[in-house]
Amino acid sequence: xxxxxGIGRGIRRRxxxxxxxxxxxxxxxxxxxxxTRVTISEYGLLVQSWFTPDRRGSLADIVLGFDNLADYERxxxxxxxxxGRFANRIASGNFTLDGVEHQLTTNNxxxxxxxxxxxxxxxxxxxxxxxxTTGGEEPAITFWRISPDGExxxxxxxxxxxxxxxxxxxxxxxxxxxxxxxxTPFSMAHHGYFNLAGQGTTDDHSLQIFADSFTPxxxxxxxxxxxxxxxxxxxxxxxxxxxxxxxxxxxxxLALSRGFDHNFVLRRPGRAxxxxxxxxxxxxxxxxxxPGLQFYGGQMLAIxxxxxxxxxxxxxxxxxxxxxxxxxxxxxxxxxxCILRPGSPYMSVTEYRPGxxxxxH
Numbered sequence: 001x002x003x004x005x006g007i008g009r010g011i012r013r014r015x016x017x018x019x020x021x022x023x024x025x026x027x028x029x030x031x032x033x034x035x036t037r038v039t040i041s042e043y044g045l046l047v048q049s050w051f052t053p054d055r056r057g058s059l060a061d062i063v064l065g066f067d068n069l070a071d072y073e074r075x076x077x078x079x080x081x082x083x084g085r086f087a088n089r090i091a092s093g094n095f096t097l098d099g100v101e102h103q104l105t106t107n108n109x110x111x112x113x114x115x116x117x118x119x120x121x122x123x124x125x126x127x128x129x130x131x132x133t134t135g136g137e138e139p140a141i142t143f144w145r146i147s148p149d150g151e152x153x154x155x156x157x158x159x160x161x162x163x164x165x166x167x168x169x170x171x172x173x174x175x176x177x178x179x180x181x182x183x184t185p186f187s188m189a190h191h192g193y194f195n196l197a198g199q200g201t202t203d204d205h206s207l208q209i210f211a212d213s214f215t216p217x218x219x220x221x222x223x224x225x226x227x228x229x230x231x232x233x234x235x236x237x238x239x240x241x242x243x244x245x246x247x248x249x250x251x252x253x254l255a256l257s258r259g260f261d262h263n264f265v266l267r268r269p270g271r272a273x274x275x276x277x278x279x280x281x282x283x284x285x286x287x288x289x290x291p292g293l294q295f296y297g298g299q300m301l302a303i304x305x306x307x308x309x310x311x312x313x314x315x316x317x318x319x320x321x322x323x324x325x326x327x328x329x330x331x332x333x334x335x336x337x338c339i340l341r342p343g344s345p346y347m348s349v350t351e352y353r354p355g356x357x358x359x360x361h
Contacts, residue, residue: 004029008135010166016041017069023128025069030139030166035059036354038172040164043069044081044125045143047192049308052170052354055281060198062282062354064318067308073126075305078191081125082162082174083118085147085154086338087189088263088294088327090116091222095330097155097183097339104153111256113220120152124160124188140165149182156182158340171353178346186340187325190350193298193318194284196277201316202298203244208274209237209293211264215326215335216253225332227265235262237295240276247297247316259299263292263326273321276357285353288323291336296320323350 004012016027027048031037036059039048048066051059065079066072072079093104093116108117118125129143142163149157163175176188195202214235215223230236234249247259254260266272269289276283286293296319303313325338340346 008133010139011133011135028141036170042128046080055356062196064193080192083191084124084188085119086185087187087324091328110221111219138167154184156180156184171351173351175349180340183341185330185338187338189322189324195318196282202319206240206242206276208240209264210271211266213265215263222328260295260297263294281357283355286321288350290323292324292326294322
């Protein structure tokens with residue numbers, strides 16, 4: 001077993017493996033005195049583990065994933081990574097920008113309809129990034145790379161930096177900055193799969209989303225361009241809802257995606273969602289300055305190899321709460337502008353804030 005080596009206050013590093021293309025990869029660990037710790041990989045900027053305390057102070061890993069790098073390369077449905085250059089789907093991989101048509105790679109076909117998903121065949125989640133660490137009471141790692149012009153057929157050279165910082169509160173702050181030399185769509189998202197129990201399914205979790213509407217999809221999982229009110233529908237998470245009570249409801253939109261895999265239109269910057277698990281007492285609040293939150297219920301999970309510690313990962317074993325620009329925004333003039341332009345750097349901050357319920361629910 002490779003040995004961890006301290007490289008700063010609250011930071012350790014160890015070798016993790018070699019990619020199929022021959023690149024060496026390290027794992028970094030950020031930790032706090034109370035035992036909270038997060039491991040993050042240079043490969044895909046994936047959060048490989050995140051141990052947080054329950055109401056009794058017992059630690060458990062609240063994110064899905066694998067013990068080894070090879071399984072991430074072969075079997076991962078984007079477990080824990082940062083996806084980009086554009087998160088989520090672009091219809092047919094096609095868009096027109098400033099009068100010029102662009103055709104991206106297509107790597108997904110829900111309903112038999114091709115689209116571009118999460119940056120393409122070799123998106124940011126399959127790249128090895130450079131890293132610089134900063135130790136201290138709130139340890140941090142900054143990763144960076146240049147996405148060259150033409151990568152996955154995107155226009156422009158884009159310099160990207162992503163900083164993960166473990167705050168004294170236990171929150172994981174993810175700060176993304178980018179700049180480009182040509183206009184290009186840009187929207188990165190953290191694609192963590194959360195299970196606050198540490199095992200089993202998320203059926204007994206409750207979820208609240210601070211959104212009054214969502215963007216309905218068509219058979220290809222592409223937004224129609226409309227915004228539909230959540231009131232009196234299965235999508236009404238304005239008050240906490242137990243997931244087992246809503247995951248299988250009869251709604252045409254849920255039939256298209258076999259469950260939740262939809263973008264919610266957040267009311268305002270700040271609090272986006274709260275996930276809670278009454279038995280352990282763990283909670284996870286999501287806060288962001290981005291306009292959308294993708295809630296994916298994990299209904300399609302069926303991983304052919306064991307996860308960490310031999311765990312079987314099946315349907316509803318974890319769920320995603322991805323902060324983002326809306327899917328297919330380059331083709332939807334009514335959606336928030338996702339175009340990164342020269343001279344106008346991009347910056348966004350998302351925090352995942354673990355906590356503990358004050359009393360049993």
